[in-house]
Amino acid sequence: MTTASSFKKHFLLLGILTVAALFLNISLGSVGIPLDAIADVLLGGDSIKESWQFIITQYRLPKAITAMLCGSGLAVAGLLMQTLFRNPLAGPFVLGLSSGASLGVALLILGAGIAGGFLGTALVNPWSLVGASALGSFLVLLAVVVVTLRVKDTMAILIIGLMFGSVTSAVVAVLSYFSNAELLQKYIFWSFGSLGNVSWEGIGILAACCMTGMLWAIGKSKSLNALLLGENYAKSMGVHLKKNLLILVVITSLLAGSITAFAGPIAFVGLAVPHLTRQFFKTSNHLILLPAVMLFGSILMLLCDTVAQWPYSEWTLPINAITSLLGAPVVIWLLVRKKRLLF
Amino acid sequence: MAKKTAHSTLQIRDLSAGYEQRKKTHVVVHDLNFECSTHELLAIVGANGIGKSTVLRTIAGMQPSLAGDISLMGAPMAQMNSLEIASNISVVLTEPPASKNLYVSELIALGRQPYTNWMGRLTEEDHHAVQHAMEQTETTQLAQRKCFELSDGQMQRVFLARALAQDTPVIILDEPTTHLDMYHQAYVFKLLKRLTSEIGKTILFATHDINLAIQLCDKMLVLTPDAYHFDTPCRLIEQRCFDTLFPKDTIHFDTKTGRFTMKN
Known part of the structure; x- marks a missing residue:
C-alpha cells in the first residue's frame, strides 16, 4: 500500500483549496464582504462594520461549517458504501438512506401534527429530528445489508434503494393528505435541504456525530482495504466479517442520518465525490482516500452553497437542487470519458 | 528428490x-x-x-x-x-477482486494484513515479503498496473503472489x-x-x-x-x-x- 507521504502535495493543494473555498463562501452572499474583513472577524479582531461581524458569526460561518461537515460526512458515507456493497453506484442517496431519513422525519413532523396539541409540538425538536432521521436511515441500511447477505447480486441493492424511495414518497403522500398546510410546508422546506438553518447548538451535535463517524471510519480503513478484495478474501486475511459489516453500517447511518436530519436530503455528494477523488489520488488505500474525500467533499459543498446563495441577491436556492445539477453531469461525464465506473 | x-x-x-x-x-x-x-x-x-x-x-x-x-x-x-x-492458511479463490480499481502492488500488499498494525502500515519486513512474492511469481513489472488491465493469466499470478505475501x-x-x-x-x-x-x-x-x-x-x-x-x-x-x-x-x-x- 502506498503511504500517505507520497500524497503530501495532493493534500497540501486540497488543504489550500478548502481554505480558499471557505473564504469565497463566507465573502459571497446577498452582501459582499471583502476578504480582509473576514480574516479580521475570524481572527477575533474588530470588524470595520458591526453588521458584517454579525452576518459572519451568526449566519455565514455556521452555514459554512455545516456545509463542510455535510460535504465531508456524505462523501465518507458514499465511499464506505461503495466498498461495503462492492458497487460503484452506491451512495447514501442512491441506496435509499436519505429516503429512509426522510420517512423518519416525515413521520415525525407530519405524524406529530396528526397526533396534535401539546404532544405534537413537544415531539418536534432538533434532537428528535436527528433521532428520527438517523433511525430511518439505519433501518434502511440494515434492510439493504440483509438483502445483500442473501442475494449475491449487487444490482439487487440498487433496486432496494429505489423501492425505499417509492415507499417514502407514498407514505409522505398519505401523511400530507391528512396534515395541515403549515406542517406540510415545514416538511417540504426540510426536504429541499438547507445549510443555513442550523444553530450553533445544532452544529455542535452535527459535528459530534460527523467527527465520530469519520474518525471511526479512518480507524476501520484496514478492514475496508481488505473488503476491496471481496468478503471471502477479507475473511481469509483474518477480518471479522459480521462485526465489521455491522460497524460500517452504524458509521454510515450515523453520518447520513445526522446530516440528513440537519440539512435535509442532499443528493449526489456521496456518489460523486469518491469517484472524483479517485481521479486525482491514484490509490485504493482507504487510509489516504478517506481524508481525501473529506477535503474534496468540503470543497464541493462550499462551492455548491456559494452558488445556492446566489451572490448579491436575496434568493437562496435549495441546496439539494444545486448538488444534483452539479453531481449528475459529473457522474455521466466520468462514465462517458472513462467508459467504466469502478470503485 | x-x-x-x-x-x-x-x-x-x-x-x-x-x-x-x-x-x-x-x-x-x-x-x-x-x-x-x-x-x-x-x-x-x-x-x-x-x-x-x-x-x-x-x-x-x-x-x-x-x-x-x-x-x-x-x-x-x-x-x-x-x-x-x-x-x-492463505487462499486463491475463483472470484475476481471486488474492486477492479486496485493496483497490483496494493493487492499483493493486502496479503500482509495479518501481520500489520491497525493502520495496515507496511514495515521494512512487509515490503521485503511483497517484493519477494512478486519475484517468485514474475509479477514485479505489473506492480503499477490496475486489476482491470490484467489478463486472466496475469491476474492468477497476482493472486498467487498475494497468497505468497501472506507467508503461510x-x-x-x-x-x-x-x-x-x-x-x-x-x-x-x-x-x-x-x-x-x-x-x-x-x-x-x-x-x-x-x-x-x-x-x-x-x-x-x-x-x-x-x-x-x-x-x-x-x-x-x-x-x-x-x-x-x-x-x-x-x-x-x-x-x-x-x-x-x-x-x-
Whole structure:
C-alpha cells in the first residue's frame, strides 16, 4: 500500500483549496464582504462594520461549517458504501438512506401534527429530528445489508434503494393528505435541504456525530482495504466479517442520518465525490482516500452553497437542487470519458 | 528428490462438509480422512458439483464444518481465532477482486494484513515479503498496473503472489488454472510444484486438469459420487480410481498413459 507521504502535495493543494473555498463562501452572499474583513472577524479582531461581524458569526460561518461537515460526512458515507456493497453506484442517496431519513422525519413532523396539541409540538425538536432521521436511515441500511447477505447480486441493492424511495414518497403522500398546510410546508422546506438553518447548538451535535463517524471510519480503513478484495478474501486475511459489516453500517447511518436530519436530503455528494477523488489520488488505500474525500467533499459543498446563495441577491436556492445539477453531469461525464465506473 | 524432514501440516479427520439452509442440512462430502505434509502438492479432482470447492472452503475455515475435526500445524482449527488461521492458511479463490480499481502492488500488499498494525502500515519486513512474492511469481513489472488491465493469466499470478505475501505454510487454491491457456496452465502448475519442493509449502488445490495433476502432484484426492480416494497418483491409477470419475459414455481413462482420452 502506498503511504500517505507520497500524497503530501495532493493534500497540501486540497488543504489550500478548502481554505480558499471557505473564504469565497463566507465573502459571497446577498452582501459582499471583502476578504480582509473576514480574516479580521475570524481572527477575533474588530470588524470595520458591526453588521458584517454579525452576518459572519451568526449566519455565514455556521452555514459554512455545516456545509463542510455535510460535504465531508456524505462523501465518507458514499465511499464506505461503495466498498461495503462492492458497487460503484452506491451512495447514501442512491441506496435509499436519505429516503429512509426522510420517512423518519416525515413521520415525525407530519405524524406529530396528526397526533396534535401539546404532544405534537413537544415531539418536534432538533434532537428528535436527528433521532428520527438517523433511525430511518439505519433501518434502511440494515434492510439493504440483509438483502445483500442473501442475494449475491449487487444490482439487487440498487433496486432496494429505489423501492425505499417509492415507499417514502407514498407514505409522505398519505401523511400530507391528512396534515395541515403549515406542517406540510415545514416538511417540504426540510426536504429541499438547507445549510443555513442550523444553530450553533445544532452544529455542535452535527459535528459530534460527523467527527465520530469519520474518525471511526479512518480507524476501520484496514478492514475496508481488505473488503476491496471481496468478503471471502477479507475473511481469509483474518477480518471479522459480521462485526465489521455491522460497524460500517452504524458509521454510515450515523453520518447520513445526522446530516440528513440537519440539512435535509442532499443528493449526489456521496456518489460523486469518491469517484472524483479517485481521479486525482491514484490509490485504493482507504487510509489516504478517506481524508481525501473529506477535503474534496468540503470543497464541493462550499462551492455548491456559494452558488445556492446566489451572490448579491436575496434568493437562496435549495441546496439539494444545486448538488444534483452539479453531481449528475459529473457522474455521466466520468462514465462517458472513462467508459467504466469502478470503485 | 531428497526431501527435508517433512512434517504434518493439515490433518482432516472424519470431516463432513456442506451447507445448512433453513434448518436443512445438505451434506456434500462426508467422512473425509486425509493428511497433508510440508513439501506436498495435493490436488482435489472430481466432476463439476461434486463438492471440491466446499471441501476447500471448509478446510480454509471460510465455512463451518458439519462434523469432524481439522487440525492445522498440530492444533485443532476450531479453537483458533481468525488471525491465527490467516497466518497459517492463505487462499486463491475463483472470484475476481471486488474492486477492479486496485493496483497490483496494493493487492499483493493486502496479503500482509495479518501481520500489520491497525493502520495496515507496511514495515521494512512487509515490503521485503511483497517484493519477494512478486519475484517468485514474475509479477514485479505489473506492480503499477490496475486489476482491470490484467489478463486472466496475469491476474492468477497476482493472486498467487498475494497468497505468497501472506507467508503461510499452507496455501489453498480453487481451480487455479481455469480460464488459462495451455502455457499458463503449465506455468501455474510448475510454480506450485516449485513452491512445495523448494520452499516446503503445503499446497492443496482443486482442479479439472487431471492429466497435468497426475504428472505433477504428490498426492491426489479423487471425489466420486460413491466414494473418495486419497493416495499418490500412481497407486490411484493402479487401483483404477479414475475410471469411475466421470460417466463412461464419452471419455475413458487410459491406464497405460495415465490420461483421459476421447472414446471413438
